[in-house]
Every structure is written in C-alpha cells, then in structure tokens.
Amino acid sequence: MEATERKTCMVCGEPKDEGITIVTEFICTSCESEMVHTSAEDERYPFFVKQLKQLWVRFHI
Ligand SMILES: [Zn+2]
Numbered sequence: 001m002e003a004t005e006r007k008t009c010m011v012c013g014e015p016k017d018e019g020i021t022i023v024t025e026f027i028c029t030s031c032e033s034e035m036v037h038t039s040a041e042d043e044r045y046p047f048f049v050k051q052l053k054q055l056w057v058r059f060h061i
Pocket of ligand 1: 009010011012027029032
C-alpha cells in the first residue's frame with residue numbers, strides 16, 4: 001500500500017515524505033532548514049546555491 005507518495009529531494013537526492021515544492025522541484029524539510037541555517041561562509045553554501053540556482057532562474061522570470 002502506498003499511503004503517501006514520496007518525492008525525491010533535489011538537494012540531498014533522498015526520497016522524503018515531508019518538504020516543500022518550489023515550482024517543480026521538491027526540497028525536504030531537513031535540507032530546507034539546513035539551508036536556512038547555512039551562512040555564506042559555510043563550505044556547503046556554494047553547493048546549495050548551485051542546486052537552487054536553476055529554481056531562482058525560473059522563479060524570477
Ligand atoms: Zn533533502
């Protein structure tokens with residue numbers, strides 16, 4: 001039985017139940033909160049920016 005449809009997070013690539021969908025991309029809650037708490041000095045910041053760049057491009061049209 002499939003009660004909930006899992007979506008694949010665009011950031012971590014894991015199938016998750018909870019998260020947000022921006023335009024057509026899904027981001028899980030853990031990645032979302034992680035991004036919020038990631039500063040520009042963090043070594044993971046460029047990774048998040050890279051992953052999200054395609055979203056912002058579409059989002060700002
Ligand atoms: Zn994730």
